[in-house]
Amino acid sequence: MRRVQPRATEAGAVAAEEKYVRNAKKKRPVKIFFLGGVGEIGKNMTAIEYGGDIIIIDAGITFPNNEDMPGIDLVVPDITYLVKNKDKVKGILLTHGHEDHIGGIPYLLKELNPGTPVYGTKLTLMLADNKIQEHRIQNVTERVVSPGDKVKLGVFEVEFINVNHSISGAVALAVRTPYGLIYHSGDFKIDLTPVAGKPIDLERIAELGREGVLLYMGESTNIERLGYTMSETVVGTTLDHLFSENMNRRLIIATFASNVHRLQQIIDLAVKYRRKVALSGRSMFKVVDAAVKIGELKIPEGVLIDIEKSKNLFDGELLIVSTGTQGEPMSALTRMAAGDFNKVTIGNNDTIIISATPIPGNEKMVYRVINNLYKKGANVVYESLEKIHVSGHACQEEHKILHNLLNPKFFIPVHGEYRHLKRHALLAEELGMPEKNILITEIGNCVELTDETIGLGENFAAGTRLIDGGGFEDYGTSEVMKDRLRMSAEGIFMITLAVTGNYVINDPVIESRGYVFADNKDADKEIRGVVQKAVEQYDYENGNKEDLAAAVKKALKNYIFKKTKQSPLIVPVILEV
Template sequence: MKSETFQPKLKAFALGGIGEIGMNAFVLEYQDDIILIDCGQMTPESEMPGIDLVIPDFSYILENKEKVRGIILTHGHEDHIGALPYILQEISAPVFGTPLTLGLVRVKLQEFNLNGKAQLVEITPRSPISLGAFYIIPYRVTHSVADAIGFAIETPLGNVLFSGDYKFDPNPHAGEYFDFFTVSSYAEKGVLALFADSTNVERQGNAPSEINVTATLDRLFREAESTVVVSAFASSIYRIQTIINLAEKYDRYIFVTGLNMVRNINMARDLGYLNVTDGRLRDLKDIEDVPPRRRLLLSTGSQGESLSVMSRLALDDYKWMKLKPGDTVIISARLIPGNALDILQMINHFSDREANVYYEGIENVHASGHAYRDDMKHLIQIARPRYLIPIHGESRHLRAHRALALELGMDDKNIFILKNGLPVEFDGAKAQVGERIPTGRVLVDGKGVGDVDKDVLRERLHLSQDGMLIAILAISRKTGELAADPYIVTRGFVFVDESEELLNRAKKVVLQAFMECGCKTRDDWSEVKEEVRRALKKFIKVETARFPMILPVVIEI
C-alpha cells in the first residue's frame, strides 16, 4: 500500500482583529517557524465596566514560544502595538518596526519598565528581513500615522501580502506615498493570498486626503478670536505637525497636556518626525499669562474619557484654564462608535460653556487613515491574489469585503471569512479552513491581567444597573442568637432618606428569615445567609420591581 507523502502547510490565523475593531494580532506558521504580525489592544466595550483595556489570549504563542522568530509591526497605533508590554514579559522574541513605530513602542514599554529589556530592531521599507522560513519585504503605505508599512512575505508555499492599515492619498504628509511598485511587482511573481483591511468597506468612493483636513483647520484657526483647544490622538504625528504649523502661522503659543501627548511629542522631536520652533511650546503653568488670541491647548481625550483633560475642561474642572464663551474647541480625531455617547456628552458640556465646537460630521477636521471601498477594489486589482482573506473589521465589514471581491470576479471559494483562532491552511495546491485554535480576550484591570472573568463582569454590571443591599446580622457566638437588630446598608438602590419605611420593613424580613432558620441551619452560616438573601430578594421584587445585588453578612460577636 502506497503511503501518503507528508505535505507541510502554511497556517494563517488571527488571535484578534477579526470580527471586531482593534486587538489586531495575526499569526503565520510554517513547520517550526512562527511570526506574529502586530500585537494590539482593544478599547473595552460598554458591558466591561472597570476594565482598562482588552488584549488577545496569547496562550498559543506561549505554548510555542520556541518557534516564534519575531514580531513585525505595521505601525504605531494602540490597536496594533498596545499588547506588546504584556507578551514581552513572557517571550524574548525580537520586535521589528520602522523608527517612529518603535519610538511609540518605547514610550509604551517605559510604563512597564521594559525599555532596555526588549529587543527592538529598526527596519525600513524595501529592506528585507529573514525570519526562519519567512522572507519579508516591508513596503510603504499611507495611513493616519507616520512610518506605516505593509508586508510582502515570501514563504515556501507562495507569496502573501498583508496590507496593514492603508489608504491611497495623492497628497500624503511628508511624501509617504503608497508603494504601488512593490505590490505590483509581487503581483507579477504571483500572490498566493492577500490579507486586507476591511474597516471602511461601507464607505463609498476613495478615502479623503489629509490635505483637506489641513485646509479646514487653517480656516478654523484663522477665524478663531480667542483660545483654541485641539484634541487629537497622541500617535497622530502628521496631525500634530499640522496643528503646530498652524500655531506658528497664526502666532499662537502651544500648551501640551496629556501624558501620552507630551511623551510622544518629545519622542517624535528627538527622532526628527516633528518640527517646532524654539519657544513655541510653553509650560502649562504660564497659560493664563498668555492672551487668549495667542494660545493653543493641544490635548488627548478626544474620546470623552471620564478623567481626560478634555472631559474636565468641558465640565469647567481643569486646573490650568477655564473655557470662555467664544473659545474654539476642535476634536480632530475619529469618533469611535463605542465611545459615541461619551463624546456627545462632552460636546454638549462644551456647548454649555458657549464654546464653538467642531468635530467629524459637521466639519472636515478628520480624515480616515483607512481605505474606502474603491481603494479596496484597486488594491485587489493591483495585487491579483489567488485567495483573499478580509481582516481588521467586524463581521459585516468582512462580508461586505467579500461581496466587493465577488464584484471584481473573484471565485467565492477563494475568499475566506475567518474568525479569531480559525486558520486558513495552504498546502501548495489548495487552501482550506483548518481546526480551530483556542483564542479569546484577556481583560486588563489595573495591574490585574486576566483575573477578571465573565462572572466578575456580570456582577459589576449588576451593581451598575441595580445597586446593592447589604444585610448585616450580628450573632452571639455563645448563644447563636441575634445580638442586635439587623442592619441594612444600600448603595445605588434607593435614596435612604426617602426610603426609611421600606428599609425598616426589610429589616423585619431579615429578622423573620433568621428566626425561621432551625438550629441545625444556624450551625452553618452559609445556609443562614442564603435564607436571608432569598427572603429579601422576594420582598424587594414585590415592593419595588427591582433586583439589587443582595449580600447578607454574618458577624460573630
C-alpha cells in the same frame, strides 16, 4: 547501469502516477490563526505558523462595552494558543503604533519567552516601548526596521512595505512562506501628497504582484465608503483658514495624539500665526516627546510653553492642543467642557476645533462635549461643519487598486466588523476573484493554506481577556465578572451582622445600591423582617458564621425574587466581636 527512458506514452503514465502519489501525501499547510481584529474593530492580532515556527502580526487592544464589561479598562485577545506554543514564536511584527495594534504588547510579552524579538519602525517601537516600560517588563529585544528591510524568522522572510496611514511609520508586510507570498496590508490609504514621508510604495506592491501573491489579507475599515480617502493636506488647508479667521480668539484643537502628521501641520500653523503652543493630555505629551526624539515631529525652540504659563498670554497668542476627541470622561477636553479643568476655563472668546470623527459608539459622548462647550459660550468647529478630519483608511477605489496590483490567488478580508468583511469579499468577487478563493473568518478560526488550496482547519481556543486598572484579569467567565454584571443590572444588598459567640448582638444593618422597590413603601421594613427571621431560626449550636451568612443570603434572595423576579447581588458580612 544505463537507465532505459520510457516511451512517450509511458512517460505520461509515469508522470501521472508520480502526481497521484504526491497528492496522496497531504501537504503540511501554513496555518493562520485569527486571535483578534476580524468581526470587530480593534485588538488586532494574527499568527502565522509553519512547522516549528510562528510569527505574530500586531498585538492590539480594544476598549470595553461598559454595559457588558463593568469595571473593565481594556480588552485584549486570548493568547492561550500562543502561550502553549511560545517556544515556536520567532518574532512579533508591529505594522504601526495605534492602540488597536500595539496596546496589548505588554500583556503578550509577559507570557512569551524573554527576549522574543519585536520588530517595528522607529515611532512604532518608541510608542510600544512606553507601554513596556510602564509594565516594567525586562529582557525585551526591540529591532528597529525601515521600509524595504527584510528579516528572516524561521522559515519565514518578512519584508516591510511603506504605506500611508494616520500615523508615521506605518508598514504593510510581505511574508514569504514555503508555499508563496502572503501580503498583509496593515492599515493603509493611498495618499500621493502626504504631509511628511513618502507616498505608499505602489511600485514595490506592483512588483510583488508580478512575482505572484498567494494570499492577500486586506484591511476593511472604510470598505463601505465610495471613492478615495482625502489627503491629510486637505486638513492643513482647512486649519489655515480657521487660524486666519480667529486671529484674536484663543484656539483649542483636539486631535488624536498619534496623528503626528496632523500635529506637524498644527505646529507649523502656530508658528506661521505667531502663537505659542500648550499641550494638554497625558498621551499628547508622550507622543510629542517620542516623535520629537526621533525627528518625526519638528518644533522650533520657544514654541511650546507650559499650560500654566498660558494664562499670561493674550487669547490671540495661544493655541492649546488637547486630547479628548472621543468624549472620553477623563480627557482634557471633556473636563474643560464640564468646567472641571482648573488650568483652562472655557469662555466666549474661545474657538474649539475637534479634528476627528466620532468612533462608532462614541457619538453621544462627543456630542455631549460639543453641547457643553456651546453652553459655555465657545465657538465649536467639528467635522459636520468643516473638513477638519480625514480618515487614515482606504476607501473602495483604493482597495481596487491594491487588489489589481497584487492580483492574489486567495483573499481574506481583515480589520472590520462582519459587514465590512462581507463587503470587501464582494468587492474581490466583483474584481474577478472566484468566490471559492475568498474566506471570511472569525476569531478562533485557523486557516490552512498551501500553494493550491485554502480552507478552514480546526478551531482553536480564542476570545477576549478583560483587564482592569487594579490588575484583575479575566476571560469573561469568572464569578467576579458575573457579580459585576449582576450589580450593574440589578443592584446590590449588603447585610452586616455583629456576632459574639453564638449570639447576634445587633439588629441587621442593611444597605442597598442600585436597587429600588418601585411599588412597595414598606419594603425596607419587610426586608429587615426577613433577615431577622433567618437570624432567629438559625441553628447556632451546629453551625458557624459561614453557614449563618448562607442562611441570610438564601432567605433574602428568595424573598426578593418572589416579589420582583430579580436577583441582585447579596453580600452578607458577619463581624465577630
